[in-house]
Amino acid sequence: xxxxxxxxxxxxxxxxxxxxxxxxxxxxxxxxxxxxxxxxxxxxxxxxxxxxxxxxxxxxxxxxxxxxxxxxxxxxxxxxxxxxxxxxxxxxxxxxxxxxxxxxxxxxxxxxxxxxxxxxxxxxxxxxxxxxxxxxxxxxxxxxxxxxxxxxxxxxxxxxxxxxxxxxxxxxxxxxxxxxxxxxxxxxxxxxxxxxxxxxxxxxxxxxxxxxxxxxxxxxxxxxxxxxxxxxxxxxxxxxxxxxxxxxxxxxxxxx
Numbered sequence: 001x002x003x004x005x006x007x008x009x010x011x012x013x014x015x016x017x018x019x020x021x022x023x024x025x026x027x028x029x030x031x032x033x034x035x036x037x038x039x040x041x042x043x044x045x046x047x048x049x050x051x052x053x054x055x056x057x058x059x060x061x062x063x064x065x066x067x068x069x070x071x072x073x074x075x076x077x078x079x080x081x082x083x084x085x086x087x088x089x090x091x092x093x094x095x096x097x098x099x100x101x102x103x104x105x106x107x108x109x110x111x112x113x114x115x116x117x118x119x120x121x122x123x124x125x126x127x128x129x130x131x132x133x134x135x136x137x138x139x140x141x142x143x144x145x146x147x148x149x150x151x152x153x154x155x156x157x158x159x160x161x162x163x164x165x166x167x168x169x170x171x172x173x174x175x176x177x178x179x180x181x182x183x184x185x186x187x188x189x190x191x192x193x194x195x196x197x198x199x200x201x202x203x204x205x206x207x208x209x210x211x212x213x214x215x216x217x218x219x220x221x222x223x224x225x226x227x228x229x230x231x232x233x234x235x236x237x238x239x240x241x242x243x244x245x246x247x248x249x250x251x252x253x254x255x256x
Contacts (some may be wrong), residue, residue, distance in 0.1 A: 001152065001190035001227055038065045045071040050080045057086035061093050069096045076119075077103055081112040088118030092125040100128045107134055116146045124153025130158055136171045144181040151175060151187035155194040165198050173211040176228075182221035189215060189224060193231025211236065213243045 036059040044056035045068065057075055060068045068090065075087035084106070091099045103126070107119045120138055123131040131153075138150040157168040169192065176188035192208045199205040212235075215228040232240030 001187050020169050035062060038063050038068075042067055042071065045075065050078075050083060054080065054083045055178065056087050057083060057090050060084065060090035062147055064094055066094065066096065069094055069099060073099050073102045078230045081110075084110065084112070084115045085118045088115060088122050092118070092122035095122070095126045095129060097126075100126050100130050104130065104134045107138065113143055113146055116142060117149050120149045122154050123185075124149075124156045127156050127159050129164055130165060132157060132160075132164055136168070139175050139184075141173055144184055147175070147179065147181070147184045148187050151184055151191050155191035158194055158198050160199070165195050166204050169195055169199075169204050169208050173207055176211050176215055182219075182224050185215065185219065185221065185224045186208055186227045189227040189231050196231075196235055207235050209240055215239055216243055216247065 017143050020187045038059075041056045041059040041063065044052045047053050047056065051186050053075060057072060060072060072087045072090050072094065075083055076091075078084050078087065080172070088103070091103065100123070103119050103123050107116055107123070110116050110119065116138070120135065123135060135150050135153050139147050139154065142150065143230075151172065154168045154172060157164045173194070176185050176192065177228070179185050179188070189212060192212060196205050196208040198209075208233070212228045216225055216232065219225050219228070229244055232244060
């Protein structure tokens with residue numbers, strides 16, 4: 001799965017730089033030493049200076065404190081996109097049911113791709129049924145980098161029950177087969193592997209396996225084929241394993 005992303009601006013062609021918040025490290029014993037003061041950061045979330053609001057919101061990408069959630073929700077509509085994206089990531093670190101609807105609203109209206117990417121990440125971390133349809137719509141309609149993260153976020157549906165998993169599989173299959181961007185297809189392959197592991201051997205499961213096999217055999221992007229292969233191996237599906245074996249045998253014969 002692709003875990004780095006394209007830049008998230010207004011058009012598909014602007015795909016070179018990474019967001020400074022792309023790689024948010026986990027909170028561990030070492031980072032505890034230098035963590036910001038939560039009470040001070042809470043106060044700065046309402047500061048009149050844009051820079052202070054942004055820095056405070058970024059602090060809660062590391063801090064976990066439920067007191068920050070209402071203020072972070074307010075910052076989702078801040079005039080500054082850097083504040084908005086910081087708030088979105090911070091909510092992803094501090095998920096709350098109360099933030100789901102504001103996140104969805106911002107996803108639908110925000111012009112900035114960086115912000116939408118952060119919102120999608122936060123929605124995935126929310127693990128809430130309400131996020132399913134917005135994430136599916138994003139996978140179908142947004143710019144490539146945001147579609148890529150929507151594909152990954154849909155893997156979080158594994159924790160929301162059978163009906164939600166079943167609903168998430170078909171749009172991932174469609175994007176896996178039809179999306180024009182390899183990174184999006186690659187993340188769809190990874191997410192399908194995660195979701196299909198939660199399914200019994202039914203028609204939805206079979207459709208996911210069929211799509212992974214098709215991509216394994218036909219996709220022009222090596223990275224997508226490798227992610228499809230990895231998902232099939234994790235599933236341990238007999239048809240998938242047979243397809244992998246056949247491809248590897250053909251490759252060996254070509255070498256000979």
